[in-house]
Amino acid sequence: MRKDDHSVTLKxxxxxxxRRDGVVDDLVELVDQEVADKSGVSGAVIKTGYAAVKKIKPGIIRSAIDSMLDExxxxxxxxxxxxxxxxxxDFGAFLAARPEQAxxxxxxxxxxxAERTSREAVKSVYSKLRANAQQNVIEALPRLGRVIEARAAA
Structure with a gap:
């Protein structure tokens, strides 16, 4: 796909x-990498919360990404x-230049x-992580954009 091909949507x-399974696989890897890259006290909290969510239900991260991918x-x-x-x-730099909006x-x-889940443990972990979520997402935008662009071009 060429950048000047306006007719091709992300959808x-x-x-x-x-392509969907490969996209989901790449996004799971992206989340794993982003969590692994966290450091300090807040990084420890994120890593602990992430491990707790994964322990609640193995495969939950992949399932969550797949279920939210359309949105x-x-x-x-x-x-x-x-x-x-x-x-x-690249698309990663484009998103990073619009951090709040993206x-x-x-x-x-x-x-x-998170509002709709019936899993109280997931709600609890999400509510604890949400306060810093925007900064974490902003930090992930360059990597996310590169993954999306590479998959869209495949």
């Missing part, structure tokens, strides 16, 4: 049944369309999901 590029793609679609209209740099669009998805 068409990422949610196709032949994440919808949230990123306006950014992708704008990026496609301005073919400079992070809030993505967090709106997880906030809605």
């Amino acid at each position: 068409a590029s990422l949610l196709d049944s032949d 994440f793609v919808d949230a990123l679609e306006p950014f992708w369309a704008e990026f496609q209209a301005q073919p400079a740099g 992070s809030e669009a993505l967090l709106a998805v997880t906030d809605r999901r």
Whole structure:
């Protein structure tokens, strides 16, 4: 896919049944890498919370990403369309240049999901992590954008 091909949406590029599993795999790896890169006291809290969520139900991270992927793609679609209209740099840098808007669009998805879950342990962990979530998402935007762009081009 070329950057000047305005007709190709993220939805068409990422949610196709032949591509979806690979996209989910890449996003699980991205989350694992982002968590592993955290340091200090707040990093320890994130790592502990992440491990707790994974312990509650093995495979929950992959399942959560897969179940929210359509909503994440919808949230990123306006950014992708704008990026496609301005073919400079990579999508990660594009998102990083719009940290508040991009992070809030993505967090709106997880906030809605956290509100609807019946798992009290997940709600509890999410509520503890949410206070710092925007900064964590902002830090992940360059990596996220590169993953999305690479998968959209595949």
